[in-house]
Structures are given as C-alpha cells and as structure tokens.
Amino acid sequence: MSVDAHKETLGFQTEVKQLLNLMIHSLYSNKEIFLRELVSNAADAADKLRFEALSDDALYEEDGELNIRVAFDKDAGTVTISDNGIGMNREEVVDNIGTIARSGTRKFFDSLTGDQTKDSQLIGQFGVGFYSAFIVADKVTLRTRRAGLGAEYGVQWESAGEGEFTIETIEKAERGTEIILHLRDGEDEFLNGWRLRNIISKYSDHINLPILMAKEPVPNEDGEIDEADQGDETVNKATALWTLAKNDISDDEYKEFYKQIAHDFQDPMTWSHNKVEGNLEYTSLLYIPSKAPFDLWDRDRMHGIKLYVKRVFIMEDSDQLMPRYLRFIRGVIDTNDLPLNVSREILQSSKTIDTIRAASVKKVLSELNKMAKNEPEQYAEFWKEFGQVIKEGPGEDFANKEALAKLLRFASTETGSQEQTVSLEDYVSRMKDKQDKIYYITAESFAAAKNSPHLEVFRKKGIEVLLLSDRVDEWLTQSLTEFDGKHMQSVAKGDLDLGELEDEEEKKAHEEIDKNFEDLVERVKKTLDEKVKDVRITHRLTDSPACLVADHYDMSANLERMLKAAGQEVSGSKPILELNPEHPMVAKLKDEADETRFTDWTSIIFDQALLAEGGQLDDPANYVKRINELLLKIA
Incomplete structure (x- = not known):
C-alpha cells in the first residue's frame, strides 16, 4: 500500500476550533509565548523518552544525545522547532492534536465572556500548549515518528487552523517531532536569530537539556565569515532550575x-x-x-x-x-x-x-x-480560587485536619456578606460568654442560608452563625466536627439546646408553653403522620410559624437533595416539624375546631416550612388550591 493511501482529512473537535480562534485574538499581545510552549512540549517528549528507555535502551536508536533544535528560514518564512524525543504514532497524533481530551473543557468554554482581556486570562488557566503555534502561523506542519518504530511509520499532520487538518503516513528517518510554523504576514520579527535567542533565554533558559541554534555569522575585520566557525551552539543554560x-x-x-x-x-x-x-x-x-x-x-x-x-x-x-x-x-x-x-x-x-x-x-x-x-x-x-478544594481536606487528610481547619474561611451572620472571610479562630474569639458550640447552617445558596428561619433566635440573642452554601460544605461538616475543643453544631439538626446561653426563667417558661401545646402537637402529628418523624414546639423561631429540622443523626435535607440531584438513590428520612407557639397562625391552629380547616392549615404550615428550607412540594397544585380557598374566606 502506498504512502498516499494513508492520507486523510479530518475535522477538528468543536472545542479546538473555538480555542484556536480565541488563541489567535486573545494572546496576540503576548504572541512570543508560542516558542515557550513548543519548546516545553519538546522537553516533555525528551523526558518521556528517557523514562521509557530505562526499560528499553533500544528506543534511543543510534542517537542517545537528547536536544531541542530551533531554526528559521527567512526565504520560506518558517520557524522550525524539532526534538529527538519520544515522538508520536498516527493514533497519538490524532488523539493529542485533533482533540482536547480533557473533561472540564466544556465548562472552560462556557466561562468565556467575549471580553478579550478577561478571556486571555482564562486561556492562562487552560494552558496554551501546541495550539499557541497558530498565534503567529497561518499554517502548521508537524512531522513525527515514535521511537522504536521504523522510518516508514512517520506521520505528517498539517492544518491552517480553520476547521480541519490532514494526516498522512510519511518516511521519517529520525525519531522525534518537528513542527514547522509558516508565519503569517507581518510576523517577520521571528525570522531573526537574536530575537529567538532572547525569547528562549527569557522563557526556557532552565529547560534541562540543550536548545540548539545555528551560530549567528559574525564577520571578521575584513567583513568575511569564517565558515569553520559555523555550526550549532547551545543557547540556554540547560541546567534544571x-x-x-x-x-x-x-x-x-x-x-x-x-x-x-x-x-x-x-x-x-x-x-x-x-x-x-x-x-x-x-x-x-x-x-x-x-x-x-x-x-x-x-x-x-x-x-x-x-x-x-x-x-x-x-x-x-x-x-x-x-x-x-x-x-x-x-x-x-x-x-x-x-x-x-x-x-x-x-x-x-x-x-x-x-x-x-x-x-x-x-x-x-x-x-x-x-x-x-x-x-x-x-x-x-x-481562597476565592481554591477555597472549595481546600474544604475537601479535612475529610481526606486526618493527620492535617487541625492545620486545615485554621485555613478554612466562611460567610457568617456577623459580616452579612457572601464573601467567605471568617475563620474558625475569628468565630471562637467572638463567642458569647458560656457559649460552648460553633453554630452553622448549610443551604444550597447564600440567600437561603442567610434568610433561613432557623437563624431567628440566634439573631435575637446576637449569636453568630456560619453560613455554609458551597456543595462541599455538607461533606466538610461530616468530617470536621469540632475546632479548638468547641463542637460544631448545625442549627437545623436536632433539638435546639443553647445550654447556658438560656437562663433558668427562660427554660421554665419554655416548659410551661410546651405543656400548653401538648394537645396541638398530638393533633398535628396525627394529621401529618406520613410526612413527619415528629412534631414539637420550638423556641428557635421568632418570626416564622414553623420550620423543619433533621434529627440529630439523620442526613440533612440539603445533602439529601444534592444526592438525589446527582442521580443517587436516597431513602431519606422524615423531618421533624417544629411549631412557633408565639406565631398567630399557630395560635389560630390551636383554637381551630373544624377538622377540615385544621387539616388545611396544618398542611399549609408544613408546606411553607418545606419551601423555606429549599425543599420541593410533592403536590404544588394542591398547596395553591388550599391557599386560594383560605384567601377567599378571609376576603
């Protein structure tokens, strides 16, 4: 089969086309980095050959001296970067050059704004790599052969960066990769040996193998060039930094x-x-x-x-x-x-x-x-860039849990801001006298956490609560259960116990109220039997009629929703409904004798509590119907 029979034209992955277009326009003000990227890739290819040759010395073939070579041709308008590293076979060329085989690429492109200045910063996060060649070139030719394969297994890849590329089998005697950049009009500055040397010195001086270039011809006093003094020279320090x-x-x-x-x-x-x-x-x-x-x-x-x-x-x-x-x-x-x-x-x-x-x-x-x-x-x-990843730490690294806890930052009711600036040390330093717990709430958004009815008594008493709304926070609180000897306590789980933050008079008053509402609690519990684990009077609310809490050892409602959204099967647990005895709706419910209206009011209070903590109604149409009927009666 002839070499020509192996030639084919393929289309770029959609993301590659977008990246090429963005690369050309966004990085044009810093276009010299193309040389840094291609030299770096060449160094990686040499490193990979060194490693593979440890178990197969034959991969060096006849040339064991690894190097990178940079050359230019003014007449042809090309710059060539070549290496004698590991090289690639045909499949590797298609996989590595024709596609961006990285998960997260879609998210990267979704984050682009169209603002060239901002998008150029995103390019930095992505890593420019091989595609940086198209910043200065309107056509790129790549010729490569993997070490250990015969010369007939060479591969040539070529593209103008406009949607497709050609790939064909060629003869290539030397192992490694050669990239030929056909420069755009106006890029003649890179057809200059001193300019290329300057870029290499600036960006690639500490590549730990020699970067070779042809010596610049220097005429003697008579203006003549000594041909014997020509050849290659190393233009970098070639010392690992x-x-x-x-x-x-x-x-x-x-x-x-x-x-x-x-x-x-x-x-x-x-x-x-x-x-x-x-x-x-x-x-x-x-x-x-x-x-x-x-x-x-x-x-x-x-x-x-x-x-x-x-x-x-x-x-x-x-x-x-x-x-x-x-x-x-x-x-x-x-x-x-x-x-x-x-x-x-x-x-x-x-x-x-x-x-x-x-x-x-x-x-x-x-x-x-x-x-x-x-x-x-x-x-x-x-913290803005990496805070959510650091929050994974306490669950993974028990040995460094204490050090990690000191690095954590949160939003809190003290600052009222969405910015995560409060450390656990800050929180402990502001704790009330006799306060022995660090209080927090988890929710699917900052607004949901900040406006949660669970915070009402804490605001009334001036007790700071950490507002946790990152997805990772649910896992963080599973592993980070205390700090500086203070227990971490969710304000939405278990029975509220403020300990010594409540005086004896308050406790006695609460006990009296609980007795007065025992009948109501039983009636509500019977009405909501299929929906709740328990019903009780609460003293954590000041403005809302009711709230839902998870039992102490149960999964939080927010975590349950997250797992279900991720497609996991969650058996779930019934919540506990807590009623505010001082709220007019609860007082009206206590006095309601009509069983139908009692059921309607009870269902509405439960559904509102579910909505307030970010849940979804099983039967929203029925909820709307009940609300409308009650509004009409009031009207």
Whole structure:
C-alpha cells in the first residue's frame, strides 16, 4: 500500500476550533509565548523518552544525545522547532492534536465572556500548549515518528487552523517531532536569530537539556565569515532550575520556570523551594497558581507534580505526591532515594514517597498559613480560587485536619456578606460568654442560608452563625466536627439546646408553653403522620410559624437533595416539624375546631416550612388550591 493511501482529512473537535480562534485574538499581545510552549512540549517528549528507555535502551536508536533544535528560514518564512524525543504514532497524533481530551473543557468554554482581556486570562488557566503555534502561523506542519518504530511509520499532520487538518503516513528517518510554523504576514520579527535567542533565554533558559541554534555569522575585520566557525551552539543554560541554590535564582526566573512547567500564562501566586538532606535527600519546588486551572473540579486529573529521580524525569502524576485536595499545586520533586526504573505500583507502597508526600503537604499548608497571617489580602484571593478544594481536606487528610481547619474561611451572620472571610479562630474569639458550640447552617445558596428561619433566635440573642452554601460544605461538616475543643453544631439538626446561653426563667417558661401545646402537637402529628418523624414546639423561631429540622443523626435535607440531584438513590428520612407557639397562625391552629380547616392549615404550615428550607412540594397544585380557598374566606 502506498504512502498516499494513508492520507486523510479530518475535522477538528468543536472545542479546538473555538480555542484556536480565541488563541489567535486573545494572546496576540503576548504572541512570543508560542516558542515557550513548543519548546516545553519538546522537553516533555525528551523526558518521556528517557523514562521509557530505562526499560528499553533500544528506543534511543543510534542517537542517545537528547536536544531541542530551533531554526528559521527567512526565504520560506518558517520557524522550525524539532526534538529527538519520544515522538508520536498516527493514533497519538490524532488523539493529542485533533482533540482536547480533557473533561472540564466544556465548562472552560462556557466561562468565556467575549471580553478579550478577561478571556486571555482564562486561556492562562487552560494552558496554551501546541495550539499557541497558530498565534503567529497561518499554517502548521508537524512531522513525527515514535521511537522504536521504523522510518516508514512517520506521520505528517498539517492544518491552517480553520476547521480541519490532514494526516498522512510519511518516511521519517529520525525519531522525534518537528513542527514547522509558516508565519503569517507581518510576523517577520521571528525570522531573526537574536530575537529567538532572547525569547528562549527569557522563557526556557532552565529547560534541562540543550536548545540548539545555528551560530549567528559574525564577520571578521575584513567583513568575511569564517565558515569553520559555523555550526550549532547551545543557547540556554540547560541546567534544571530546582538544582540551583535559592540565592542564585531570581524571582523572574522562578516565575518563568513555573509558566514553562505549568503551561500557564500568569505568574504564580507564590512558591516554596526546599532542599532536604540527611537520611532522605530530595529537592522540591512547589508553586501555588494565581488562578484555578479550568479542570480544577476533575478530581481524577492529577497532573501537577513532575517526579524526577537523579534529575531523570519519571512521571507527572501528583496522585502519589499530593492529596487530591491539593491537586492545584504545580512543581517538581527530585530525589536520589528511588530507583530509576520506579513504577507507579512501587510508588504506592514506597515509604520514601510517603515521607516526601507528608513533608510536601506540611510545607504547602505552612506556606498557606503564613500567607493567611501575613498577607490576608493575598490569602483572600487564594481562597476565592481554591477555597472549595481546600474544604475537601479535612475529610481526606486526618493527620492535617487541625492545620486545615485554621485555613478554612466562611460567610457568617456577623459580616452579612457572601464573601467567605471568617475563620474558625475569628468565630471562637467572638463567642458569647458560656457559649460552648460553633453554630452553622448549610443551604444550597447564600440567600437561603442567610434568610433561613432557623437563624431567628440566634439573631435575637446576637449569636453568630456560619453560613455554609458551597456543595462541599455538607461533606466538610461530616468530617470536621469540632475546632479548638468547641463542637460544631448545625442549627437545623436536632433539638435546639443553647445550654447556658438560656437562663433558668427562660427554660421554665419554655416548659410551661410546651405543656400548653401538648394537645396541638398530638393533633398535628396525627394529621401529618406520613410526612413527619415528629412534631414539637420550638423556641428557635421568632418570626416564622414553623420550620423543619433533621434529627440529630439523620442526613440533612440539603445533602439529601444534592444526592438525589446527582442521580443517587436516597431513602431519606422524615423531618421533624417544629411549631412557633408565639406565631398567630399557630395560635389560630390551636383554637381551630373544624377538622377540615385544621387539616388545611396544618398542611399549609408544613408546606411553607418545606419551601423555606429549599425543599420541593410533592403536590404544588394542591398547596395553591388550599391557599386560594383560605384567601377567599378571609376576603
């Protein structure tokens, strides 16, 4: 079968077309980053070859010296970036270049605003990668062959970035990948050796393998070029940044290295560079991004940490190196205490990795704690981006639960703002005398939490309540049950017990009221027998006639709704109806002798309590009918 028979034209994934269009327009003011991205990809390909060759030395073929080459052709108007790394086969080219095989992509595009300035920031969260080539090129040709395959298995991919691409089988003698950028009109600045060198020095100086370019011809005194002095030269330092001493690295170098390894467009928020020596030797360089990546909520995508052994890249899989609640961390860990042929299976049972992971987590949490104390405004920005992920921590990481609890931030009735700025330490410092619990409420929105009838007595007594409305808060409160010796108590679960915050007179008055309403409680309980677990008089309400609460050990109504919305089968539990004895509707109900009207009033009060806490009515039409009938009688 001839080579031509293997040529086909395919369409880009819809998201790729959108990304290409956005890339070209949004990043045009910073177009030189295309070289950073393509050089970084080339370095990754070399790293992957090093790793695979540990178990199959033949993959090096006849060329064991790994490098990246950058060249330009003024006459043809092209810039070429090539590497002799792992390369790709035909299937890998289609999978990696023709599609964006990442969950979360749809969410990323849904978040685009049309404002080029804002959208360019989102591009930074997405990671620009290969597609950045189209910022400066109106056609891109990629030629590649996977190491270990014959020359006849070369692949050529080509596209103008306008909806489709061609792919064909070619002869390619050398392993690795070559990307040829056919520059747009007006991009001649990149057909200049000094300009390309400057970009490499700025963005890719610490790629840990040589980046080669042809030497710039320098005429002698007679204006002649010495041909013997021509050839290639290394234009980067080719030294792994993390191996250098901190004092030898500038902030700008740290920032550019982050952008290279994270494929990010923005500076990191902060970083931590540590060298550990002793029984265990390793170096870690860990970054906290300034913006959440687009796939932050994909808990299975753990790609932030690159693991090196003796400066040889092993894998990019932070699952073994960071817990899932720190999946946004980017960086490098390099150790001398693992075998070069270490596998994922070995990592899972490695005490060395366990020790490195534990120390790295403590380092990240320590950096966040310092930021929270010394730079509260910066920490507030961090919390907006990553707070919901940090809230996963107490349920996953028992060893660091206390440290994580100090990092948490919430909205509360004290501030009245939706902004999550209140720490648990803040709350405890403001607790009333004799208050022994930290009170909170969970709801599906901030408005629902803030306006919940469960807060009425707490407002009356001036007791602060944390307002929890993130989806993750339900799981957080399952695992974080106390702080600083104070029990965390939902105001919507169990019987209200304010302890010593109520004086003896109040307690006696409540007992007397409870006795007076015993008959009403029994009548309501009988009427709502199928809907409620219990009925009781409450003293947590001041304005509302009734509210629903979950029994102490039952699932909260909000969590039950969330699980059902996620398609999970939930048996659920009946709520407890609490009646406000001081409300006119409850007083009217107490005196109602007509059983039909009593049933109608009781049903309306129950349905209103259900609506007030975010629930849905089983029979909304019947509720409306009852309301209308009662309104007509009043009229």
